[in-house]
Amino acid sequence: MADYIPLHRAYIAGRELEYLAQAIENRRLSGGGGFTARCERQLEQASGAPRAMLTPSCTAALEMAAILLDIGAGDEIIMPSFTFPSTANAFALRGAVPVFVDIRRDTLNIDETLIEAAITPRTRALCVVHYAGVACNMDAIMKLAERRGIAVIEDAAQGVGAAFRGRALGSIGALGALSFHATKSVVAGEAGALLINDRRLLGRAETIRDKGTNSAAFIRGEVDRYQWLDIGSSFVTNELTAAFLLAQIEQRQKIAAARRTIWAHYQDAFAAWERQGVLRRPTLPDGAEPNWELYYILLPDAAARDAVLQAARRQGIGATFHYQPLHLSPAGRRFGRASGSLAATESAAQRLLRLPIWVGLEPATIDRIVEVIAGAAAAQQLHVRAG
Numbered sequence: 001m002a003d004y005i006p007l008h009r010a011y012i013a014g015r016e017l018e019y020l021a022q023a024i025e026n027r028r029l030s031g032g033g034g035f036t037a038r039c040e041r042q043l044e045q046a047s048g049a050p051r052a053m054l055t056p057s058c059t060a061a062l063e064m065a066a067i068l069l070d071i072g073a074g075d076e077i078i079m080p081s082f083t084f085p086s087t088a089n090a091f092a093l094r095g096a097v098p099v100f101v102d103i104r105r106d107t108l109n110i111d112e113t114l115i116e117a118a119i120t121p122r123t124r125a126l127c128v129v130h131y132a133g134v135a136c137n138m139d140a141i142m143k144l145a146e147r148r149g150i151a152v153i154e155d156a157a158q159g160v161g162a163a164f165r166g167r168a169l170g171s172i173g174a175l176g177a178l179s180f181h182a183t184k185s186v187v188a189g190e191a192g193a194l195l196i197n198d199r200r201l202l203g204r205a206e207t208i209r210d211k212g213t214n215s216a217a218f219i220r221g222e223v224d225r226y227q228w229l230d231i232g233s234s235f236v237t238n239e240l241t242a243a244f245l246l247a248q249i250e251q252r253q254k255i256a257a258a259r260r261t262i263w264a265h266y267q268d269a270f271a272a273w274e275r276q277g278v279l280r281r282p283t284l285p286d287g288a289e290p291n292w293e294l295y296y297i298l299l300p301d302a303a304a305r306d307a308v309l310q311a312a313r314r315q316g317i318g319a320t321f322h323y324q325p326l327h328l329s330p331a332g333r334r335f336g337r338a339s340g341s342l343a344a345t346e347s348a349a350q351r352l353l354r355l356p357i358w359v360g361l362e363p364a365t366i367d368r369i370v371e372v373i374a375g376a377a378a379a380q381q382l383h384v385r386a387g
Contacts, residue, residue, distance in 0.1 A: 007318040011359035013251035019243035031236030047168035049195040058179035058192035062090035098336035118339035133293035135164035162291035188245035208232040259292035302350035311376035
């Protein structure tokens with residue numbers, strides 16, 4: 001067997017060790033130091049958001065968002081079922097009910113035409129998920145939300161550096177959550193950020209982020225003591241993580257360009273197979289400016305996907321499936337509910353196959369992956385026809 005090809009591999013931009021050494025030399029290892037501030041300024045400049053706050057994870061950013069919007073028991077939050085559990089957990093922790101809406105078959109993002117039917121008097125917010133760094137239809141979503149008086153939260157965990165009609169993902173709704181998890185394109189092991197776009201939430205966000213206290217104001221000399229003012233938690237990222245992350249953020253455009261080349265190689269190589277009906281490639285809708293976060297294909301059915309996945313694994317290719325529908329999970333049934341049919345969600349979850357994409361993946365290796373995947377998919381199709 002040839003060398004194993006992992007699904008993802010962190011790219012080291014070049015200054016990570018230098019910045020880590022500086023952070024250690026500064027002896028300021030807790031959050032709120034210089035590297036944290038530099039990361040936040042970079043994110044604000046890149047996104048146009050009034051304020052970016054580093055958090056320990058995207059999950060923490062979503063939990064902050066739920067607290068900031070005063071989400072409570074019995075409130076309903078509309079979201080796709082095709083997402084990671086953190087999207088729902090952030091609101092279920094507050095006693096709210098995730099209401100799952102189906103996705104579009106082209107982008108695998110929430111179907112904006114189905115949202116209004118899911119709105120009830122208990123609906124407090126809409127949490128959209130930009131799958132694979134490809135934007136939801138934010139024009140339609142924001143118009144609907146404004147008309148119905150519903151806050152929009154963007155789960156842009158996969159959307160760092162992506163945009164919709166020139167606006168950074170995470171900067172369009174009231175709040176946006178980003179991820180720098182080790183599996184993402186810009187990484188820090190475990191880290192995230194909350195983009196605060198509604199200026200009315202800025203002051204309280206600072207309090208919630210720092211355990212519900214006015215510690216930041218105390219450090220700035222604005223008050224003579226710090227006190228517990230509100231609910232909150234420890235949503236601050238340490239300086240070592242921020243130091244590593246800064247080196248990544250500074251090279252985000254270089255990283256995106258390299259990933260785009262790999263993504264395009266896949267897209268071109270699979271084109272003929274799509275024309276033959278063997279598989280389906282990703283779709284980029286009008287207005288979406290992706291960040292090339294991941295590459296996937298859709299097989300005709302679950303049996304084909306599973307057969308291709310096994311063939312890939314036998315050849316040392318780290319392909320994998322992705323989200324399992326939350327509405328079918330034990331916790332999803334317990335804490336949430338479905339709005340209408342979620343047939344597109346269930347179909348995509350059964351047929352989707354993610355492929356390796358990381359900076360440094362060589363063209364010859366991509367060709368090998370395509371050969372194995374397409375060959376297995378075609379063989380499965382012939383097997384089905386013969387049967």
